[in-house]
Amino acid sequence: xxxxxxxxxxxxxxxxxxxxxxxxxxxxxxxxxxxxxxxxxxxxxxxxxxxxxxxxxxxxxxxxxxxxxxxxxxxxxxxxxxxxxxxxxxxxxxxxxxxxxxxxxxxxxxxxxxxxxxxxxxxxxxxxxxxxxxxxxxxxxxxxxxxxxxxxxxxxxxx
Numbered sequence: 001x002x003x004x005x006x007x008x009x010x011x012x013x014x015x016x017x018x019x020x021x022x023x024x025x026x027x028x029x030x031x032x033x034x035x036x037x038x039x040x041x042x043x044x045x046x047x048x049x050x051x052x053x054x055x056x057x058x059x060x061x062x063x064x065x066x067x068x069x070x071x072x073x074x075x076x077x078x079x080x081x082x083x084x085x086x087x088x089x090x091x092x093x094x095x096x097x098x099x100x101x102x103x104x105x106x107x108x109x110x111x112x113x114x115x116x117x118x119x120x121x122x123x124x125x126x127x128x129x130x131x132x133x134x135x136x137x138x139x140x141x142x143x144x145x146x147x148x149x150x151x152x153x154x155x156x157x158x159x
Contacts, residue, residue, distance in 0.1 A: 007041055008111075013059030014041060016111040019133065045114065051148035054081035060112045068094075072106035079120040082149030084142070086124045100124070108132060114141065 008016035040058060047053035062070045071094055079085050087100040087107075096102070107118040113132040119141040123129045131138035 005042065005045060010061045010063075012061035012063065014112055014115065015061045015064065017041070017113065017115060041115070048114065049144065051144065054148075056115045058115065060115055062111070062116075065109070065111070068102065069106040069109055072103050073110055073112075073116045073118070076107065076110075076118050076121060077116045079117055081117075082145045084120050084122045087121055087129070088124050090121060104129065117141075120145075 004020040006016075006018050006020045007014055041056075044053055044056050044058055048056070062073055065073070072090060075090055075093055076085075087103045088097070090103045091097055091099040094103075103121070107121055108130060110116055110118045110132050113119065119131055119138045121129070128135060128138050128142065
């Protein structure tokens with residue numbers, strides 16, 4: 001994978017990750033503390049895209065986010081590799097069964113996509129829904145995980 005990432009950090013971990021725009025000047029900032037490879041996240045991303053890494057070990061910092069968004073992302077981080085859940089499932093698990101749309105809005109603000117795998121959250125009808133990096137990226141990530149998960153392990157638990 002030749003994609004280049006911009007990574008922002010705090011003393012607690014990664015606070016933001018996004019694709020570097022082609023032609024962008026070197027050192028363009030995502031936020032305070034931009035680093036080249038904090039905590040080995042570049043290596044982890046490469047291993048993930050090669051199908052060798054199923055969960056990230058790098059630390060991330062969601063402290064600046066509102067409590068509901070943080071709760072959504074913390075639950076989303078627990079969705080296993082190769083599996084998906086629905087926006088409604090997340091809402092029910094958080095004890096807010098009517099908050100599926102709010103869950104989608106919280107996921108849209110995920111500052112650390114891929115690391116907190118919001119691409120594993122889909123609509124209740126199975127359609128992939130939106131994604132911080134765009135729907136083409138979401139499909140790419142879901143296809144990657146489907147390709148590298150052992151047969152019989154993939155679950156589309158949406159209920």
